[in-house]
Amino acid sequence: MTRRAGLTALFLTTALAAPALAAPPEFQTLPAPKARHDVKVTTVVEGLDHPWGMAFLPDGRILVTERTGKLRVVQEGKLLPEPVDGLPEIEEMGQGGLLDVALHPDYANNRWVYLSWAEKVAPGAGGEAKPRDAKSGNRTVVARFKDQGAKFTDMQVLYRGTVVNSRHHFGNRLVFGKDGKLYFTIGDRGDKDRAQDLMDASGKVIRLNDDGTIPADNPFAGRKDALPEIWTFGNRNPQGLALQPSTGLLWANEHGPQGGDEVNIIRPGTNYGWPVVTYGKTYGLGLPIGEGTEKAGVAQPETYFVPSLAVNGMAFYDGSGMPQWKGDIVMALLAGGIVRLDVEGDKVVAGERLLEEELGRTRDVEAAPDGRLYALVDDSAPGGKLVRIERK
Numbered sequence: 001m002t003r004r005a006g007l008t009a010l011f012l013t014t015a016l017a018a019p020a021l022a023a024p025p026e027f028q029t030l031p032a033p034k035a036r037h038d039v040k041v042t043t044v045v046e047g048l049d050h051p052w053g054m055a056f057l058p059d060g061r062i063l064v065t066e067r068t069g070k071l072r073v074v075q076e077g078k079l080l081p082e083p084v085d086g087l088p089e090i091e092e093m094g095q096g097g098l099l100d101v102a103l104h105p106d107y108a109n110n111r112w113v114y115l116s117w118a119e120k121v122a123p124g125a126g127g128e129a130k131p132r133d134a135k136s137g138n139r140t141v142v143a144r145f146k147d148q149g150a151k152f153t154d155m156q157v158l159y160r161g162t163v164v165n166s167r168h169h170f171g172n173r174l175v176f177g178k179d180g181k182l183y184f185t186i187g188d189r190g191d192k193d194r195a196q197d198l199m200d201a202s203g204k205v206i207r208l209n210d211d212g213t214i215p216a217d218n219p220f221a222g223r224k225d226a227l228p229e230i231w232t233f234g235n236r237n238p239q240g241l242a243l244q245p246s247t248g249l250l251w252a253n254e255h256g257p258q259g260g261d262e263v264n265i266i267r268p269g270t271n272y273g274w275p276v277v278t279y280g281k282t283y284g285l286g287l288p289i290g291e292g293t294e295k296a297g298v299a300q301p302e303t304y305f306v307p308s309l310a311v312n313g314m315a316f317y318d319g320s321g322m323p324q325w326k327g328d329i330v331m332a333l334l335a336g337g338i339v340r341l342d343v344e345g346d347k348v349v350a351g352e353r354l355l356e357e358e359l360g361r362t363r364d365v366e367a368a369p370d371g372r373l374y375a376l377v378d379d380s381a382p383g384g385k386l387v388r389i390e391r392k
Helices: 003-014 192-196
Strands: 037-050 051-056 061-066 069-074 098-103 110-122 136-149 153-160 174-178 183-188 205-206 230-234 237-244 250-254 261-265 303-305 311-316 329-333 338-344 345-356 361-369 373-379 383-389
Touching: 037 069, 037 373, 051 361, 051 373, 051 383, 061 098, 061 383, 098 174, 110 153, 110 174, 136 183, 153 205, 174 237, 183 237, 183 250, 192 383, 237 329, 250 311, 329 373
Parallel strands: 237 311, 311 361
Antiparallel strands: 037 383, 051 061, 061 069, 098 110, 110 136, 136 153, 174 183, 183 205, 205 230, 237 250, 250 261, 261 303, 311 329, 329 338, 329 361, 338 345, 361 373, 373 383
């Protein structure tokens, strides 16, 4: 059997039985929210170097990852001059480097902080090989550390993805679900067929126990033709992941090619279609990709973006400072500014783009424990910033 035929067979045997749903609303066709706020942006700190992700600690510190390999600390409104000690050497490579950060749900008692990064793999390097591993290249790593303040200790590597010889489409976001499991995303690494290959970690959402073991109830656990850590597949380059407080649903966004950025609800075992089904086109030429925009057994997005806005980190706003935003999705945009999506239950009903000029290239947004909204502006030092978004 040829590789392409094998992938086609795999797609057919793993697709869900449900028929394709009606086309979702395009972002440009969504009405503007009826209740709106005028908001302002306040710079908290400057001097960050390609900031990627952030996490808010109970003692008021804010951890910020820099793609260039450093974990920075913002304390009492100031960027501490020295990065956190105790991390391995992390090298920026293309779109990869040090990526996301998340706290264990019981961080207050166990002090575990989770980090993800791109790890270089030299020819003949050790480590468990996956079926499609390249002889050299790089892979996604997820590890946890004990937070000792200025230093992290007790590093435990929990996961290593497929080795790929590429510098593109790493994903990657880390989120703990309502079930206490760790969910994270890995992009297709610039090789679209990987997203449909269940023996490859690329183009997937992964689900692990908090200690890195694989849950027995994962949808592909026990199968010989699939990696048991896979939760969903057919994801192009998902760089936003957020838990909806009101429902416990996990939502994600992903970059499309030329057009076709998506917002999805992440459900176990689901195929999100890439590259068989997409609302995007080929770069430059604008030609169709795959088999069209829908297919039986493939999930439709909740909404999609044409043209692409380069969706990135996302969060559900659950604060009191902007009551009309409560329960809404806020997403960072590498094309500039943020997007707010008015969500009712599991439906996107309205949307608006904001702060294009004020923010520029935005990598992540997070809601702080005090209910205020923060964003990372992605630029090299000294241009990278942590900002606060609040009602005027």
